[in-house]
Amino acid sequence: MRLKEKVAIITGAANGIGLAAAELFAKEGAKVVIADFDEELGTKRVQELTEKGYDVAFSKVNVVDRDSVDAMVKLTIDRYGHVDILVNNAGITRDGMLWKLSAEDFQRVLDVNLKGVFNCTQSVIPHMISQGSGRVINTSSVSGVYGNVGQTNYAAAKAGVVGMTKSWAKELGRKGINVNAVAPGFVETSMVATVPEKILDQLKTTIPLGRLGSPKDVANAYLFLASDESNYVNGITLHVDGGIMM
Numbered sequence: 001m002r003l004k005e006k007v008a009i010i011t012g013a014a015n016g017i018g019l020a021a022a023e024l025f026a027k028e029g030a031k032v033v034i035a036d037f038d039e040e041l042g043t044k045r046v047q048e049l050t051e052k053g054y055d056v057a058f059s060k061v062n063v064v065d066r067d068s069v070d071a072m073v074k075l076t077i078d079r080y081g082h083v084d085i086l087v088n089n090a091g092i093t094r095d096g097m098l099w100k101l102s103a104e105d106f107q108r109v110l111d112v113n114l115k116g117v118f119n120c121t122q123s124v125i126p127h128m129i130s131q132g133s134g135r136v137i138n139t140s141s142v143s144g145v146y147g148n149v150g151q152t153n154y155a156a157a158k159a160g161v162v163g164m165t166k167s168w169a170k171e172l173g174r175k176g177i178n179v180n181a182v183a184p185g186f187v188e189t190s191m192v193a194t195v196p197e198k199i200l201d202q203l204k205t206t207i208p209l210g211r212l213g214s215p216k217d218v219a220n221a222y223l224f225l226a227s228d229e230s231n232y233v234n235g236i237t238l239h240v241d242g243g244i245m246m
Contacts, residue, residue, distance in 0.1 A: 001029030002227040007080040009033045009072065011063055011120060012090030014042040017139075020215035021087060026054035028223060030085070037059040037090075061115040062192050063090050063116030066123070069118045073123045085135045085226045086124045088117040093191055095150045102105045106153045113157035117164065125172070134177040138165050142185045142241050158183075164239050169235030178234045180225045185241025187213040208243035216220075 005214060008025050012018040014036035022032050026049055034049075035041040039060045046058040057079055059072040076083050083089045094105035112209055129132030143151050144158025165181040172179055186192055194211065197202075204210055221240045224230050239245050 002223065002229070003085070004029035006030045006078065006084040006226070007033075007082055008087065008226065009035055009059075009076055009083060009120075009124065010084035010087040010089055011035045011061065011116070013087075014038050014045050014130055016191075017089070017184070017187065017215040017218045018089040018209070019045060020219040021089065022219055023049060023052075023054075024216065024219045024223055025085075025226065026056055028227075030079050030106060030226075031055045032058050033055075033059050033079075035059045035072050035090075037062055044095045061090075063119055064111045065114075066119050069116075069119045070098070072120075073127070077127060082131060083127050084126055084133065085137070086120060087137045087139070087222055087226070088120050090224075091118055091139060091141050092153070092238060093154050094148065095154070096152075097150050098152050101152055106201065109153035110157050110160075113154065114160045114164075117161055119166065121164075126131040126179070128177050129172075129175050132176040132234060135169065135170075135226050136172075137222050138179070138181040138183045140165070140183040142183050142239065142245055145237070145239075145245060165228045165237065166235050173234050178225070179229065180230070180233060180235065181237040182218060182221045182225070183237050183239045183241065183245075185239070185244050187215060187218060208246065211238060211242065213242060 008030045042058045049056045049113040059075045061072040062068040086188045138161050140161040141158040143155045147155045168179040
């Protein structure tokens with residue numbers, strides 16, 4: 001077991017990539033806090049994973065609200081005594097062409113996808129510094145690297161995540177904390193489910209592997225960065241995109 005006795009917080013873990021990561025981490029021996037805004041679904045996921053014999057807990061969190069984030073971290077420390085891994089997976093989209101994008105949709109995406117990563121990491125870091133170890137895994141996107149039509153807000157937020165990751169890796173490396181990012185490509189989640197099938201078929205032709213990614217493809221990258229196998233990996237952005245960025 002690669003994460004035996006480790007404690008992990010995964011935001012946005014009630015569905016999609018976050019859920020795949022929660023189950024994979026638990027299978028590898030971690031105690032996992034499923035943190036999500038959707039209390040009903042999150043509670044259901046905890047029940048499902050508990051029935052499989054995993055040690056998991058739920059924390060309702062709004063990553064934009066610092067008090068809510070601090071409560072999530074407190075719940076984790078109170079229940080498990082420490083926190084070893086933070087996966088900043090929560091994210092939203094509010095797509096629109098530049099000339100149509102509302103100020104509200106621009107700000108909301110930056111709040112959740114960028115400020116939320118800042119809030120969660122800043123809240124967890126004092127505990128990791130105190131114990132002299134920890135892993136922070138941030139979720140960026142290929143959109144944050146090469147941009148994407150209709151995603152001014154999302155691309156800006158995800159590019160910001162890469163910048164924060166590099167800065168934190170430099171600040172925290174000497175304190176025993178590795179900070180890395182994962183940049184998924186087009187993955188079969190609820191975000192992609194709204195894209196017309198014709199467009200998805202065209203998109204697949206641009207991906208060297210010829211298919212969309214699965215949530216577990218990304219979860220496996222999280223697992224690598226959370227495990228001892230990546231002890232000397234710090235400040236990278238790991239692309240999980242089927243080769244679309246080549």
